[in-house]
Amino acid sequence: MQTLLQLFEPVQSWLFENLVLPLLFHTGYMSYAEDAFSATGDFVLALAEIGFIYLLLRPLETWAPAEKWEHRRGVRTDVIYTFLYKTGALPFIFFLLLTAPLGHLDYTLRELGYTPPNLEELVPWLGQYPLAALLAYIVIIDFAEYWRHRLQHRFDWWWALHAVHHSQRTMSFWTDDRNHILDGLFKSLWLAFIAQLIGASGSQFVGIVFVFTLVESLSHANLRFGFGTVGNRLLVGPTFHRIHHGIGVGHEGGQRGCNFATLFPIWDIIFGTANFTRVTPPTGIRDQLDGVDYGEGFIDQQWKGLVRMWRALTPTKSAAK
Amino acid sequence: MALRRLVFKLLLVAAILPSVTHAEIAIVLNSKDDDMSLIDTTTYKVIKRVPLGKEPHHLIPTPDDRYVVVGNAAGNDLVMLDPSSGDIVKRLPRIADPYHLGFSPDQKWFVITANRLDRVDIYRYDNGNFTLAGKVPLPKTTSHMAFSRDSKIAYVTAQDSNQVAAIELATQKIIWKTSTGKEPAGVWLTPDGQHLLVGMTGEDYIEIFSPMSGKSIKRLKTGKGAHQFLPQGDGRHAFLTNRVENTISIIDMQKLDVVESFRVPGGPDCMELRKDGTELWVTSRWINRVSVVDLSTKKITQSIHVGRSPHGLYFPTHAARQ
Structure with a gap:
């Protein structure tokens, strides 16, 4: 990871010293210099990662698509989501919203005598092996993400937001960031809570986000191949995740869906939600076939998501109307 | 006679050898990588x-x-x-948010600024x-510290509330607290104890x-x-880093210039x-x-x-911290 980051160091340093730092100095926000330096690095890394993913997956989608589309117009909005989330515009807003309450929580916990533990403190040898520590954090966060995903499908109001993600009927490698902003905020809160619980640091989060981004882009790609019988059970791939997005299978039934895992299908296997059948269902939500509109553009999708959530939270009033 | 000379030379070499081969290391804390670089100060190479x-x-x-x-701020x-x-x-766990660290001159007090928690923790x-x-507790983002010569007082900057405070160590009471320019960070007491120098990271000056x-x-x-101080060791001058200007200023602590x-x-x-006094090593963040x-x-030579x-x-x- 460090070697990868070193490749982009000169760009990060140049951008920071020539654009970001003068801006912070002149606006009186120098105390955010270190956070901004990291964010600049994350921004550069995100651009590089988007470029890498595009160069790798776009030709593959042309060569071996799971679904053949007449055009890729439906993908365009997802490109906007990708840049808003990955390059930091939306995470920046979340940072502004969450810094004060999380800081207060941190302070209160410490005053009560609670100092967050570290995984490395519980398992000391991990402290000497950063890669092993990173893997351990990834496994724990993936487990937490599995359950967050289950809850997104379980609660009607949360599903109303998450449906923005599932309403994509031309699912491609750009789709992983297609999420309602409020849903994104909940995710940030959830991850901050997990980080507080297990003590993952900012530098570890860079590596964690990098791995999740790569796998999630790949798992959403419009590809008709997976990783084989064994591989599909080790890492979430395009065929496994396509079933999760499939009309009629991905978000219906007793468990309200299947294949919820982000990185490791083991969670689905353990909790009985795995579906390894070799099918390639069309993606989307069943009621879209009946003409229900989940929105076309970014604003439209966000607004309709809020309306759906409101209706889910106030079912009687909606029914009375 | 020749044998005695040879033995003498061998003993001399043996006596000198450890100081020749045992290179000194510099310890550099990589705050965003959660590790340290150990550098051979003779060859300027990172050992590990x-x-x-x-x-x-x-x-x-x-x-x-x-x-x-070493204080691991997020590692507590x-x-x-x-x-x-x-x-x-060894490690001392459960030390909340140790950002800047300092021992009082009389070696009886150890002080931590808990930067994220807006407070100063004082240990015997x-x-x-x-x-x-x-x-x-101090208003916001406790940053750096200095001590009075008699070890009775710690001077601490609060970066985001633009303040500097004097805390009596024995009672842990704030004696005075005053407003400064934007983003006070590094703080240094002149050798005569008459002036407190404070680097203003959000400005282009130090305030005295x-x-x-x-x-x-x-x-x-x-x-x-203007950010951090280091005395030149002559009891009169101090270096000051200017993080945005990318310069280091040498300050005369008698003339205040x-x-x-x-x-x-x-x-x-x-x-x-x-x-x-020949070389100054600086972290270029x-x-x-x-x-x-x-x-x-x-x-810059390296x-x-x-x-x-x-x-x-x-x-x-x-060099001596004076």
């Missing part, structure tokens, strides 16, 4: 990188020079290093044991206060992002000075390097690549 803990920012030798104490622990090898000797220090004496009353005496223009400034790239931050300055020419956002820096044979 060693994982330390989460967000190591500052470090300080114990009064007996037996250990170097202190790490004790062997200063000659950099080996981790006795023969290697740390006992929490009290926590002193009376340590007795907290009254502002003078603003001295240095460079944008800037003698000269020279360029150091990449957001210069913490410094260490060779005992003979935004380019992930340690810059070595030849003080006779004020030119630029050593370390980890991300290098911050604290230390080597044992440094």
Whole structure:
């Protein structure tokens, strides 16, 4: 990871010293210099990662698509989501919203005598092996993400937001960031809570986000191949995740869906939600076939998501109307 | 006779050998990589990188020079290093948010600024044991500290509330608190104890206060992002890093004036000075390097690549802190 980051160091340093730092100095926000330096690095890394993913997956989608589309117009909005989330515009807003309450929580916990533990403190040898520590954090966060995903499908109001993600009927490698902003905020809160619980640091989060981004882009790609019988059970791939997005299978039934895992299908296997059948269902939500509109553009999708959530939270009033 | 001469020479070589082959190391804390770089100060090569803990920012030798104490701000622990090898000797867990660290001159107090928690934690220090004496809340983002010569008072900056405060160590009471320019960070007491110098990271000057009353005496223009001090060891001059201007100013602590400034790239931050005063080592945070300055020419002679956002820096044979 460090070697990868070193490749982009000169760009990060140049951008920071020539654009970001003068801006912070002149606006009186120098105390955010270190956070901004990291964010600049994350921004550069995100651009590089988007470029890498595009160069790798776009030709593959042309060569071996799971679904053949007449055009890729439906993908365009997802490109906007990708840049808003990955390059930091939306995470920046979340940072502004969450810094004060999380800081207060941190302070209160410490005053009560609670100092967050570290995984490395519980398992000391991990402290000497950063890669092993990173893997351990990834496994724990993936487990937490599995359950967050289950809850997104379980609660009607949360599903109303998450449906923005599932309403994509031309699912491609750009789709992983297609999420309602409020849903994104909940995710940030959830991850901050997990980080507080297990003590993952900012530098570890860079590596964690990098791995999740790569796998999630790949798992959403419009590809008709997976990783084989064994591989599909080790890492979430395009065929496994396509079933999760499939009309009629991905978000219906007793468990309200299947294949919820982000990185490791083991969670689905353990909790009985795995579906390894070799099918390639069309993606989307069943009621879209009946003409229900989940929105076309970014604003439209966000607004309709809020309306759906409101209706889910106030079912009687909606029914009375 | 020849044999005796040979034996004598061999003994001489044996006596000299350890000091020749045993290179000194510099310890550099890579705050964004959670590790440290150990650098051979003779060859300027990084010997190795060693994982330390989460967000190591500052470090300080114990009064007996037996250990170097590193504060892992996000890891909530202190790490004790062997200063000659950099080996981790032990960890002190459950120390909340140790950002900047300091021992009082009389070696009885150990003080931590808990930067994220907006407070100062004061420990009694006795023969290697740390006992929490009290926590002193300050408005926002406690940053750096200095001590009075008699070890009775700690002066602490509060970066985001633009304040500096004097705290009595024995009672953990705030004696005075005063407003400053934007983003006060590094703080240094002049050798005569008459002036408190405070680097204003959000401005282009240092502000000078009376340590007795907290009254502002003078603003001295240095460079944008005035940040951290290190005395030159002669009892009169101090270096000051200007993180935005990318310069270091030399300040005359008697005349309260800037003698000269020279360029150091990449957001210069913490410094260490060779005992003979020939070289100044500086962490250049935004380019992930340690810059070595030849003080006779004020030119960078070495630029050593370390980890991300290098911050604290230390080597044992440094100039006196006066």
